Amino acid sequence: MIMTDKRSADEKIKKVLFSAEELHEQIRLAGKKISEEYEGKPLLIVGVLTGSFVFMADLVREISIPCEMTFMEAKSYEGTNSTGNVKITKDIPHDITKYHVILVEDIIDTGRTLKAVTEILKKRGALSLKVVTLLDKPERRVVDFSADMSLFTIPDLFVIGYGLDFNEHYRSLPYIAEYDA
Ligand code: IMP
Ligand code: MG
Secondary structure, eight states, rough: OOOOOOOGTTEEEEEEOOHHHHHHHHHHHHHHHHHTTTTTSEEEEEEEEETHHHHEEEETTOOOSSEEEEEEEEEOOSSSTTEEEEEEEOOOOOGGGGGGGEEEEEEESSHHHHHHHHHHHTTTTTEEEEEEEEOOOOOOOOOOOOSSSEEEOOOOOOOEBBTTTTBSSSTTTTSEEEEEE
């Protein structure tokens, strides 16, 4: 890959794991699958901020059926119970009893955030609820949680780019890279 971007000269960016092309091919397939599965159904796509915003933008453009979209934000703090303490810091305005909901996440790590968020959304009575994640780090899981669709499974590495950050930097890189945190 030709690195023309100055951010890529950063020595802490160890290795490109997935190029923009590789990401887009899997996202294209995911969008096609979602379009087939939810045809004729009221669909609400909910991105989990902030990391999912790039994935969400590309995914929704590969979905060929009508859908609504919104974002929510949740923060997870290590706690004494299995899910830690997860707080919804930005909620969605929708009455989700009217929708099939797809939660879009950048990466599932310990699983704490999404386990708690899905439990909260389930109580609100969506017609159905599924989770689509770009990346999954199953080795890091501390709670029992799995996504309904995961585009890439990675080992226990810290990754950046394509929405994912290290201390709020690198989100705008067009690829996913391993980072020497
Ligand atoms: P968890 O599954 O509750 O542990 O938290 C997942 C969240 O932690 C993700 O949505 C990311 O915001 C962040 N995160 C986990 N692993 C990484 C990584 O490798 N790079 C960047 N952010 C990460
Ligand atoms: Mg996140």
